[in-house]
Amino acid sequence: xxxxxxxxxxxxxxxxxxxxxxxxxxxxxxxxxxxxxxxxxxxxxxxxxxxxxxxxxxxxxxxxxxxxxxxxxxxxxxxxxxxxxxxxxxxxxxxxxxxxxxxxxxxxxxxxxxxxxxxxxxxxxxxxxxxxxxxxxxxxxxxxxxxxxxxxxxxxxxxxxx
Numbered sequence: 001x002x003x004x005x006x007x008x009x010x011x012x013x014x015x016x017x018x019x020x021x022x023x024x025x026x027x028x029x030x031x032x033x034x035x036x037x038x039x040x041x042x043x044x045x046x047x048x049x050x051x052x053x054x055x056x057x058x059x060x061x062x063x064x065x066x067x068x069x070x071x072x073x074x075x076x077x078x079x080x081x082x083x084x085x086x087x088x089x090x091x092x093x094x095x096x097x098x099x100x101x102x103x104x105x106x107x108x109x110x111x112x113x114x115x116x117x118x119x120x121x122x123x124x125x126x127x128x129x130x131x132x133x134x135x136x137x138x139x140x141x142x143x144x145x146x147x148x149x150x151x152x153x154x155x156x157x158x159x160x161x162x
Contacts, residue, residue, distance in 0.1 A: 012121035018129025044091035051104035084110040
């Protein structure tokens with residue numbers, strides 16, 4: 001029997017679960033960016049179209065799967081699908097170890113029922129946001145937690161499961 005890859009949602013969120021505003025991340029902490037890169041490198045990433053377009057390109061070293069309702073959408077170097085289920089199925093063909101959900105808000109929400117693990121950077125701050133991470137209160141088991149600080153702002157790398 002084929003092993004199912006772990007599905008991991010990775011995000012940096014404030015106390016209000018804020019992710020982004022005006023198609024930009026609201027938190028840009030260098031160590032968090034490195035954590036994201038190191039965690040996702042070599043594994044498929046699933047992203048929504050708006051989040052993908054805010055990045056401006058496919059991230060190197062990671063097969064990128066873009067979910068969009070736009071059936072005519074294409075972008076060189078990425079796989080385009082139209083449902084989260086199709087995205088997960090495509091990612092499973094590419095990797096038997098890990099699949100990362102990288103946003104935005106609608107994609108995190110659609111993927112949450114399929115998500116095994118949350119890899120969150122919880123930032124002890126609250127900035128105005130127009131995109132939010134969904135309620136994740138069912139993820140109650142803390143696998144790891146590492147407290148950090150950047151320019152006076154406390155944050156923690158936290159790994160959670162149901």
